[in-house]
Amino acid sequence: MTTKKVSDLKKLQHWMFGYGSPETMAIIRILFGTLIFINLLMLMNVFEAFFTEKGFVPVAFAERWAEGVPRINVLAGVTDSRITLAVFIITMLGAVCTALGLFTRVSAAVLWLGLTSIHHRTPDLLHSGDTLMRAFALYILVAPSGAVYSLDWLRKFKRTGDGTVPEFSLWPQRLMAIQVAIVYFTTAWHKWGGNTWREGTATWFTSQLHEFDRFPVPAFMDQQPFVAILTYGTLVVELMLATTVFYKPLRKISLLLGIGLHLGIEYRFNIPLFAFLMIASYASFYEGYEWRAWVDKWKAKRQAKAQSQEEGHEPAIST
Amino acid sequence: MQCLVLFHLFAIFIWTWPQPSANLNREPVTMADRMQRARDQLLAANNRLRYESDFRYYLQVTGFWQYWDMFAPNPSNTDSWLTAEIEYADGQVVPVEYPRIKHMPIPQKYVNERYRKFTERLHPIDQSYKWAQFAYRMAYLNPRADGAVPTKVRLFKHFRIYPKAFQKEPVAQDEQFFELIVDPQVYGTWGSK
Numbered sequence: 001m002t003t004k005k006v007s008d009l010k011k012l013q014h015w016m017f018g019y020g021s022p023e024t025m026a027i028i029r030i031l032f033g034t035l036i037f038i039n040l041l042m043l044m045n046v047f048e049a050f051f052t053e054k055g056f057v058p059v060a061f062a063e064r065w066a067e068g069v070p071r072i073n074v075l076a077g078v079t080d081s082r083i084t085l086a087v088f089i090i091t092m093l094g095a096v097c098t099a100l101g102l103f104t105r106v107s108a109a110v111l112w113l114g115l116t117s118i119h120h121r122t123p124d125l126l127h128s129g130d131t132l133m134r135a136f137a138l139y140i141l142v143a144p145s146g147a148v149y150s151l152d153w154l155r156k157f158k159r160t161g162d163g164t165v166p167e168f169s170l171w172p173q174r175l176m177a178i179q180v181a182i183v184y185f186t187t188a189w190h191k192w193g194g195n196t197w198r199e200g201t202a203t204w205f206t207s208q209l210h211e212f213d214r215f216p217v218p219a220f221m222d223q224q225p226f227v228a229i230l231t232y233g234t235l236v237v238e239l240m241l242a243t244t245v246f247y248k249p250l251r252k253i254s255l256l257l258g259i260g261l262h263l264g265i266e267y268r269f270n271i272p273l274f275a276f277l278m279i280a281s282y283a284s285f286y287e288g289y290e291w292r293a294w295v296d297k298w299k300a301k302r303q304a305k306a307q308s309q310e311e312g313h314e315p316a317i318s319t
Numbered sequence: 320m321q322c323l324v325l326f327h328l329f330a331i332f333i334w335t336w337p338q339p340s341a342n343l344n345r346e347p348v349t350m351a352d353r354m355q356r357a358r359d360q361l362l363a364a365n366n367r368l369r370y371e372s373d374f375r376y377y378l379q380v381t382g383f384w385q386y387w388d389m390f391a392p393n394p395s396n397t398d399s400w401l402t403a404e405i406e407y408a409d410g411q412v413v414p415v416e417y418p419r420i421k422h423m424p425i426p427q428k429y430v431n432e433r434y435r436k437f438t439e440r441l442h443p444i445d446q447s448y449k450w451a452q453f454a455y456r457m458a459y460l461n462p463r464a465d466g467a468v469p470t471k472v473r474l475f476k477h478f479r480i481y482p483k484a485f486q487k488e489p490v491a492q493d494e495q496f497f498e499l500i501v502d503p504q505v506y507g508t509w510g511s512k
Binding site: 013016017042043045046049050052053054055056057058061064068069070071072079118120124125126127128131134135136138171175178179182183184186187189190191192193194195196197199201202203204205206208209210212213214215223224229270271272276 | 320321324327328331332335336337340361375376378380382383385386387388389390391392393395396398399400402419420421425428429430431432433434435436437440441448449452453456459479481483484486488509510
């Protein structure tokens, strides 16, 4: 192996397993904890229909779906809906505590176990957003996600007076980022196998699925050339979010295009929370020191504003 | 730890690969056919690894399994919804609708989308073991005022298929896919489950 190749491999290893500040993982924890809580709240709306024996999906269906493979599922064989409800409530509590960063490691473990169990209890309801939530719940659990921006940090600070945030190995954050890239790469790959994506007509078909409709769009968006632009544009953006997003000069544009794609889908189609989950996952592409710099800048602005209000004039800091 | 992380990434990545195309055994004629065949053989080998070896336990047991085929390989070309007919001993037939997202106001759509998702996993023939439960539930949700026990519940799928892009909206088709002969004892105790 040449010296350059060895050096590149070392760089890659440093990027994957090197040390850095945990702000990114904390932000992911807050965003995903909140979104998972909202998702569970929404599932409560269909609790009787899909999580009880008198609903559409009794627990026996999950056993059949599992095809004899044991699954992590504290609800396996549970036919008493009061126990199922208790697991829901404990998982929601886990989500709230995870978002707040309170007893973070335990809360995140409860959240991951509860969420995985709920998913394995009724897999017939799951969509891609659920899969992403489950994957990120694990990454939040193994990451030092409560080390900063958390009640755990505050408790430690009050107890010891030490507010410093140590550096941690960044592999959980890299797992999150690579996970997001895998989502986009494989979905683009799957799509490339379909003739409607290659012909540039795929988004016309999605627009005809009226059970998905939400807000109306102008008629020209369902006609050529707009359909082809949206179809090929989707593939390009998905590929960018799997590749160029790791290249710093193109990171911002890749993420902005991704946000545009998901907000467009969110506006038009009824796919609850998926856009917000994907956009939240983009936080993993920024380094902890970048988030810290933004937070410090925001704090400085607030401080300057408060100071100027006390003195009775406009803030001196430029925006 | 580094090995475990790399193994995890490898595992989730290969679990997400697409399925080989249906014509795996077709003799290749053109260069494109040969490339397609090579791709399919790779995907078939991947299927053997992920579904037939013990490797699958790592993902399936833990809930690390994942598959990202949103609107792929093609978006569905079928808009569909479900209804039922509940028949009583006196001959009355009551049509009822399974929650349909299209008929809901926007905030309701958001919190009830799971009903639509479930229809995707209900109708295929290999899911027929779910139909009796579905039929009892539909009858349970729509009781007659006099408390009469239904004798039959029929399930219908309604669908519009769009075979080609940019064509006019096709006429909806209806298909009865199941008929349940109601067991009065099961129906009578449904609410206490």
